[in-house]
Amino acid sequence: MTEPLRPMSTGQLLDHTFALYRKNFLLFVGIATVGPAASVIFQLLTVGANVGSPFGASGRLAAGAALARLGLGMFFGYVFLLAGMAISHAATVKAVAAVHLGRETSIVGAYRALRGRIWSLFGTCGLIFMWMVLWMMLAIVAVTIVIVPLSMGIAAMGRTGAPSATAAVAAGIVTLVTVVLVFAGFIAIYVRYALAIQACVVEDLGPRASVKRSILLSKGSRWRVVAIYLVFVLLSLILGAGLGALAGGVGGLLHNKIAAAVLIYLAGFIAGSITGPLATIGLSLLYYDERVRKEAFDLQLMLSSLDAPEPAIVTAAQAPAQI
DSSP: OOSOOOOOOHHHHHHHHHHHHHHTHHHHHHHHTHHHHHHHHHHHHHHHTTTTOGGGSSSHHHHHHHHHHHHHHHHHHHHHHHHHHHHHHHHHHHHHHHHHTTOOOOHHHHHHTTTTTHHHHHHHHHHHHHHHHHHHHHHHHHHHHHHHHHHHHHHHHHHHTOOOHHHHHHHHHHHHHHHHHHHHHHHHHHHHHTTHHHHHHHHTOOHHHHHHHHHHHHTTOHHHHHHHHHHHHHHHHHHHHHHHHHHHHHHHHHTOHHHHHHHHHHHHHHHHHHHHHHHHHHHHHHHHHHHHHHHOHHHHHHHHHHHSOOOOOOOTTTSOOOO
């Protein structure tokens, strides 16, 4: 190991994340390019699904065919996007596991280490996605039950001439509270399962076991997950906005919509490749930190290294005679 494992504060985790990223910049950026590349392909499939569409022709059949192509492009593009991001995320976790424990690895080695774990990885991501979709459906039902009747009531009050200012304020407050609760629900789901991929690829667990493992390890440190993720998401948004504005400005000077779109996609690819690994590194370090705190993982690792067979020592009496 390059340094002993020990419990770290949130600030120390962030510092160690940046230090690990700087020392292995090319490794992590090289691994992370798969996720942004999948995002670019998703955008091209989504946009390209309408290229050459027969909207100009008359008839509903032509419009229906174009709409079907758009839907298929978005579906396959989204599947490709999720698969690419999941594999890139898992390979980054493998790389962090190697460099954090003082072992050598490479871009190819990190992806090769996922051999035999891809379906478990997809299953773990699928379970997390399923919970997200379920919460989204519940949120839609809640919005339909709460907000829509309020809006209809305000509209009815306005038609009858009754005072609607108070009702409008009440509806605004209820809407704001509903949105905050929905957003808080998404965050709660994410922080519970934020360490599931780490558990899957490091401990070779199945999807359900990985999710349960994440719930156990993240318990008591979920605000740390939020803090780490928020810091790196803000960095990603700042860099992405800066590069996007630069690409948009250059594209405007070219007076070519296709070239401008390519530049914007390229800016997103660069921003994603540079900032994408940071959150994964931070959460992977948090995963090891939680194992050190809750399971004395540092002692387990030390004992396992002591149990390793030592090289044989040849004495002078046992050495072959020199000719």
